[in-house]
Amino acid sequence: xxxxxxxxxxxxxxxxxxxxxxxxxxxxxxxxxxxxxxxxxxxxxxxxxxxxxxxxxxxxxxxxxxxxxxxxxxxxxxxxxxxxxxxxxxxxxxxxxxxxxxxxxxxxxxxxxxxxxxxxxxxxxxxxxxxxxxxxxxxxxxxxxxxxxxxxxxxxxxxxxxxxxxxxxxxxxxxxxxxxxxxxxxxxxxxxxxxxxxxxxxxxxxxxxxxxxxxxxxxxxxxxxxxxxxxxxxxxxxxxxxxxxxxxxxxxxxxxxxxxxxxxxxxxxxxxxxxxxxxxxxxxxxxxxxxxxxxxxxxxxxxxxxxxxxxxxxxxxxxxxxxxxxxxxxxxxxxxxxxxxxxxxxxxxxxxxxxxxxxxxxxxxxxxxxxxx
Amino acid sequence: xxxxxxxxxxxxxxxxxxxxxxxxxxxxxxxxxxxxxxxxxxxxxxxxxxxxxxxxxxxxxxxxxxxxxxxxxxxxxxxxxxxxxxxxxxxxxxxxxxxxxxxxxxxxxxxxxxxxxxxxxxxxxxxxxxxxxxxxxxxxxxxxxxxxxxxxxxxxxxxxxxxxxxxxxxxxxxxxxxxxxxxxxxxxxxxxxxxxxxxxxxxxxxxxxxxxxxxxxxxxxxxxxxxxxxxxxxxxxxxxxxxxxxxxxxxxxxxxxxxxxxxxxxxx
Ligand SMILES: Nc1ncnc2c1ncn2[C@@H]1O[C@H](COP(=O)(O)OP(=O)(O)OP(=O)(O)O)[C@@H](O)[C@H]1O
Ligand SMILES: [Mg+2]
Numbered sequence: 206x207x208x209x210x211x212x213x214x215x216x217x218x219x220x221x222x223x224x225x226x227x228x229x230x231x232x233x234x235x236x237x238x239x240x241x242x243x244x245x246x247x248x249x250x251x252x253x254x255x256x257x258x259x260x261x262x263x264x265x266x267x268x269x270x271x272x273x274x275x276x277x278x279x280x281x282x283x284x285x286x287x288x289x290x291x292x293x294x295x296x297x298x299x300x301x302x303x304x305x306x307x308x309x310x311x312x313x314x315x316x317x318x319x320x321x322x323x324x325x326x327x328x329x330x331x332x333x334x335x336x337x338x339x340x341x342x343x344x345x346x347x348x349x350x351x352x353x354x355x356x357x358x359x360x361x362x363x364x365x366x367x368x369x370x371x372x373x374x375x376x377x378x379x380x381x382x383x384x385x386x387x388x389x390x391x392x393x394x395x396x397x398x399x400x401x402x403x404x405x406x407x408x409x410x411x412x413x414x415x416x417x418x419x420x421x422x423x424x425x426x427x428x429x430x431x432x433x434x435x436x437x438x439x440x441x442x443x444x445x446x447x448x449x450x451x452x453x454x455x456x457x458x459x460x461x462x463x464x465x466x467x468x469x470x471x472x473x474x475x476x477x478x479x480x481x482x483x484x485x486x487x488x489x490x491x492x493x494x495x496x497x498x499x500x501x502x503x504x505x506x507x508x509x510x511x512x513x514x515x516x517x518x519x520x521x522x523x524x525x526x527x528x529x530x531x532x533x534x535x536x537x538x539x540x541x542x543x544x545x546x547x548x549x550x551x552x553x554x555x556x557x558x559x560x561x562x563x564x565x566x567x568x569x570x571x572x573x574x575x576x577x578x
Numbered sequence: 579x580x581x582x583x584x585x586x587x588x589x590x591x592x593x594x595x596x597x598x599x600x601x602x603x604x605x606x607x608x609x610x611x612x613x614x615x616x617x618x619x620x621x622x623x624x625x626x627x628x629x630x631x632x633x634x635x636x637x638x639x640x641x642x643x644x645x646x647x648x649x650x651x652x653x654x655x656x657x658x659x660x661x662x663x664x665x666x667x668x669x670x671x672x673x674x675x676x677x678x679x680x681x682x683x684x685x686x687x688x689x690x691x692x693x694x695x696x697x698x699x700x701x702x703x704x705x706x707x708x709x710x711x712x713x714x715x716x717x718x719x720x721x722x723x724x725x726x727x728x729x730x731x732x733x734x735x736x737x738x739x740x741x742x743x744x745x746x747x748x749x750x751x752x753x754x755x756x757x758x759x760x761x762x763x764x765x766x767x768x769x770x771x772x773x774x775x776x777x778x779x780x781x782x783x784x785x786x787x788x789x790x791x792x793x794x795x796x797x798x799x800x801x802x803x804x805x806x807x808x809x810x811x812x813x814x815x816x817x818x819x820x821x822x823x824x825x826x827x828x829x830x831x832x833x834x835x836x837x838x839x840x841x842x843x844x845x846x
Binding site (some may be wrong): 292293 | 750760
C-alpha cells in the first residue's frame with residue numbers, strides 16, 4: 206500500500222524525513238489511553254531518541270512501529286510504504302529488546318545469521334555477512350559461544366549485529382543499556398553512536414536517562430503521559446523548552462509564575478524583558494518563567510552588575526557539595542514560592558564563598574517563559 | 579580424634595538401615611533370586627517366546643503412548659500458555675486429573691467406554707472394530723494413566739519462556755511455524771526429553787489398568803508386568819523373576835539419565 210498524505214488528516218508536529226514516520230498514533234489498553242496522536246519522523250541516518258518517564262508510552266510506540274502491537278488509529282510508514290496493517294515479520298525492522306532477547310540455544314554466529322537464514326540467503330553470503338558483523342562489533346573471539354557465556358555488553362552487541370544483519374529499514378532500541386552499570390553504559394553509548402553513524406540506518410532509541418538522550422540523539426522527542434510534548438535537537442529542547450514538563454524533565458529548572466504586562470514578564474517587583482524567540486504571548490497571559498540552575502548568578506546584594514538580569518534578593522538556605530560544582534538553594538524575597546536551585550562552578554565558589562543565612566541577590570543570564578497550562 | 583562428629587556416621591547409618599528392608603533389599607532380592615540358578619537359566623527364562631513378546635509389547639505400547647502424550651502435552655502447553663479463554667483453568671485441572679485416579683478405575687472407565695457394551699464400543703463393535711482386549715486398549719490405558727506427565731513438565735517451562743524471544747524472531751522475519759521450530763522448540767528440548775522419559779518409565783510398568791483392558795492373553799495382549807503376575811500365579815517364579823529384572827533395569831537406566839543428565843536437560 207502506498208502512503209498518500211492527502212488521505213490522512215493530521216497536523217504533523219514534525220514529519221522530519223521520509224525514512225520512517227508515525228502519523229497520528231493513538232492507543233488505549235482497555236479504558237486507559239496510553240498514546241494520543243503521536244507524530245514524528247526519522248531521517249535516513251538519523252538517531253531520534255524518545256525520552257519520557259516510566260509508563261509514558263515509549264515501549265508502546267516502538268512495539269507499534271515493529272508491528273508487535275496494533276494502534277487504535279494512525280499509521281506507520283516505512284520508506285513511503287504504509288505498513289500499519291502488515292504483520293511484524295513483513296516490516297523488516299530491527300529491534301534491540303531491553304533484555305536483548307538473544308536465542309539461548311543458538312551461538313553468537315547463529316543468532317546473527319538467523320534473519321538471513323529466514324530469508325533463504327545463500328550459505329556463503331550468510332557467512333560473509335556474519336563475518337563482517339562479528340568483526341564490526343568486535344566479537345571475533347566469542348563467535349561460537351552461547352549468549353549465556355557472554356557479558357551484558359557483549360550480549361548487547363550481538364543483539365545489535367543480529368538486528369543489522371538483514372539490513373532493516375529502521376533500527377529500534379528499547380533501553381538497551383538498562384541492565385548495565387554506569388561506566389559501561391557510557392562507553393557503549395559512544396560506540397553505538399559511532400556505529401549507527403557508520404551504518405546510515407534510521408534509528409529510534411528509547412531511554413529515560415537524560416544524559417544518554419543528550420549524548421545519542423540527533424533529535425529528541427520528549428513524551429509525557431502518552432503525548433509527544435516537544436521534538437528538536439538536544440540543544441533546542443534544553444534551551445527552549447515549550448512546556449513545564451519538558452523544562453523540568455530535561456535537567457533541573459526553576460519556575461516562577463507570572464503575567465505578561467507591556468510585553469514583559471511580571472511577578473510582583475520582578476520585571477523581565479522578553480526576547481523575540483519566546484513564545485508569542487498576549488497582554489495578561491498567565492506564564493511561567495523558566496531558568497536553569499546554571500543560569501543564575503548570586504552576588505552580594507550591592508554588587509549585581511549590569512550584565513545580569515536582576516531577579517530578586519533572597520537568603521541562602523543550603524549549600525551543598527555536588528562534585529564538580531556547588532549546589533545552592535535560595536529563598537527569594539517574593540512571598541510564597543519554592544526556593545530556587547542554583548549551581549555554581551568552582552571558579553565562582555572560590556571567588557564568592559557562600560554560607561547559610563547569607564543575603565544575596567540573584568541575577569539571570571538566560572531565561573524563557575512558557576505558557577501556563 | 580579431635581572434632582570427630584559421631585552424628586554424621588550415625589545418621590547416615592540410620593538412614594541406610596531404614597532404606598535397607600524397605601527399598602534396597604527388595605530390589606536386591608530380584609537380582610539374587612533371578613540369578614541364583616545360574617545365568618544360563620536366567621537367560622533361558624528371559625528368552626522364552628512369551629517373555630520376549632511381553633517385553634516387546636510393553637515397549638511398543640509405551641513408546642506410542644509416550645509419543646502421543648509428548649506431542650499432545652506440547653500442543654496443550656502451547657495453547658494454554660498462549661491463549662486466555664473461558665474454562666482454561668478447568669482444562670488444566672482436567673489434564674492433571676488422571677494421576678489422581680486409581681489405575682484400576684482408569685481401566686474400568688475405558689472398558690465402560692470402549693467395551694462391547696460401552697458408550698462408544700456399542701457403536702463400533704457391530705462394524706467389526708475392536709479396541710478393548712487388543713494392543714490398542716493397552717496404548718489407550720497407557721495414554722490415560724500417563725496423560726499429565728509430559729504436559730506437567732513442559733507447561734511450566736513454556737510459561738517462564740521469555741515472550742520477547744518469539745517477538746524478536748517475528749521482527750526478524752519468521753513465520754509462526756519458523757519461530758516455533760527454531761526458537762520455541764529448542765528451548766523446550768530438556769523438558770520434552772524429561773517428559774518423554776517420565777512417561778515411558780511410568781507406562782512400561784503400568785499394571786492396574788492394563789490388566790482390565792488387555793484381556794491378558796499370553797503372546798497376544800500380555801505386557802511385561804502382566805507376564806510377571808501370570809507366571810507368579812502359575813508358580814513359575816524364575817520366569818517372573820527374569821522379566822522383573824529387566825523392568826527394574828529399565829527404570830534404573832531411565833532415572834539415572836534423568837539424574838545424571840539433568841544439566842543437559844536443564845532449560846535455560
Ligand atoms: N499489554 C498491555 N496491557 C495493558 N497495559 C499496558 C500494556 N502494555 C503497556 N501498558 C501500559 O501502557 C503504559 C505505557 O507503557 P509503556 O511500556 O509503553 O511505557 P514505557 O514508557 O516504555 O515505560 P518504561 O520506561 O517503564 O519502560 C503503561 O501505563 C503500561 O502500564
Ligand atoms: Mg519501556
